[in-house]
Amino acid sequence: MMTSQPAHHDALIVGGSFAGLSAALMLARARKRVLLIDGGQARNRFADHAHGLLGHDGKPPAQLLGEAIGQLLEYPNVELKIAYVRQAARWQGGFRLVLDEGAPVQGRTLVLATGMRDVLPPIPGVAERWGKSVLHCPYCHGYEVADRQLAVLANTPTSVHQAEMIPEWGPTTYFTQGRFEPSAEELRRLAALGVVIEREPVAGLEGEGTALSAAVLADGRRVAVQAMFTAPQLVLSSPLAEQLGCSLAEGPLGRYVQVDRIGATSVAGVFAAGDMSSAMSSAVMSVASGSMAGLAAHRALMAARMEGALG
Numbered sequence: 001m002m003t004s005q006p007a008h009h010d011a012l013i014v015g016g017s018f019a020g021l022s023a024a025l026m027l028a029r030a031r032k033r034v035l036l037i038d039g040g041q042a043r044n045r046f047a048d049h050a051h052g053l054l055g056h057d058g059k060p061p062a063q064l065l066g067e068a069i070g071q072l073l074e075y076p077n078v079e080l081k082i083a084y085v086r087q088a089a090r091w092q093g094g095f096r097l098v099l100d101e102g103a104p105v106q107g108r109t110l111v112l113a114t115g116m117r118d119v120l121p122p123i124p125g126v127a128e129r130w131g132k133s134v135l136h137c138p139y140c141h142g143y144e145v146a147d148r149q150l151a152v153l154a155n156t157p158t159s160v161h162q163a164e165m166i167p168e169w170g171p172t173t174y175f176t177q178g179r180f181e182p183s184a185e186e187l188r189r190l191a192a193l194g195v196v197i198e199r200e201p202v203a204g205l206e207g208e209g210t211a212l213s214a215a216v217l218a219d220g221r222r223v224a225v226q227a228m229f230t231a232p233q234l235v236l237s238s239p240l241a242e243q244l245g246c247s248l249a250e251g252p253l254g255r256y257v258q259v260d261r262i263g264a265t266s267v268a269g270v271f272a273a274g275d276m277s278s279a280m281s282s283a284v285m286s287v288a289s290g291s292m293a294g295l296a297a298h299r300a301l302m303a304a305r306m307e308g309a310l311g
C-alpha cells in the first residue's frame with residue numbers, strides 16, 4: 001500500500017489527548033517524523049481531577065496532558081499543530097489531511113485518536129454539572145463522592161447495570177425515567193443492594209453552582225441527591241474514520257471504530273486508538289491502546305521501507 005513517494009511526515013496523528021500523545025511518543029522514540037494535530041478538547045476536560053492513572057492519580061487533566069506534551073516536544077522529530085482536521089483521504093500511497101486553516105498536510109501512515117463525544121440526557125441542570133456532580137464512571141470519581149446520597153439517571157439499557165454497581169460507593173436511587181424498567185430478576189438484585197427505584201421522571205437538577213442537592217421530579221417532588229451517575233450516548237468526535245471507509249462496530253453506548261489487537265483499522269495504513277476504538281474506555285486504557293497503535297504504525301513504516309529496499 002505505501003510507496004516511496006515523498007511525504008512530509010512519516011506519521012500523521014489526529015487527536016492529541018491520552019491516546020494520540022501515547023502513539024506519538026512511541027513513534028517519536030522510533031525516530032519517525034511525526035505531525036500531531038489536535039483540537040484541544042480532551043473528553044475529561046470538564047473534570048477538575050483525573051483518577052485511576054498510576055503515578056498521576058488526582059492530577060487536573062490539563063496539567064497531566066500539558067506535562068505529556070512538554071515531554072513529547074523535547075523530541076525534535078515531533079511537531080504539534082493546534083488545528084481541526086476537516087478531511088482525510090488517501091494520497092500518493094499515504095494520506096492527506098485538510099485542516100480548518102493552513103495548507104493540507106501529508107504523511108505515510110495515519111493514527112486516528114479523535115475520541116468520542118458525550119451526548120448527555122437533555123435535562124436542565126445536567127450539562128452544567130457534567131464532570132463535577134453528574135458523572136459517568138464510578139472508578140474515575142466514585143471514591144470522592146462515597147457515602148453521599150447517590151443516584152443513577154437511566155439513559156441507556158446499560159443503566160440498570162450501573163445501578164447495581166453504584167451501591168459499592170454509597171446509598172443509591174435508580175431513576176428509571178419511565179423508560180428503563182429493570183427486569184424481575186434485576187429488581188430482586190437491586191432490592192438486595194438497597195437501591196431505591198423511582199419511576200417518576202427527573203425533570204431538572206438543583207444545587208449551588210455545579211454542586212447537586214436534589215433531583216426535581218416531573219410531579220414536583222424533590223429527591224435529595226449529591227452525586228448522580230449517568231451513561232451518555234457516545235458518538236465519534238470526528239467523521240475522519242468514516243471518510244476513509246474504516247469499518248465500525250456497534251457498542252452498548254454507540255458506534256466505534258473496529259480495530260484488531262494492535263490498533264489496525266480495516267483500512268491499510270490507518271490505525272485507531274483510545275475511546276474511538278473501544279467499547280470500554282478510560283484514560284489509562286487510551287494510553288495503552290495509543291502506545292500499541294504507535295508501535296503498529298511504526299511496524300507498517302518498517303515493512304514499507306523493507307519492501308522499498310528489496311525493490
Ligand SMILES: Cc1cc2nc3c(=O)[nH]c(=O)nc-3n(C[C@H](O)[C@H](O)[C@H](O)COP(=O)(O)OP(=O)(O)OC[C@H]3O[C@@H](n4cnc5c(N)ncnc54)[C@H](O)[C@@H]3O)c2cc1C
Pocket residue numbers: 014015016017018019020037038039040041042043044045046047049050051052053083084085086113114115116118130131136140141237238240273274275276281282283284286
Ligand atoms: C467528565 C469525564 C471525566 C473523566 N474522568 C476520567 C478519569 O478520572 N479517569 C479516567 O481514566 N478516565 C476518565 N474519563 C475518560 C477519559 O476522559 C477518556 O477515556 C479519555 O479522555 C480518552 O482519550 P482519547 O485520547 O481517546 O480521546 P479524547 O480525550 O476524547 O481526546 C480526543 C482529542 O482529539 C481531538 N480531536 C477530535 N477530532 C479532531 C479533529 N478532527 N482534528 C483535530 N483534533 C481532533 C480533540 O480535540 C481531543 O483533544 C473521563 C471522561 C469524562 C467525560
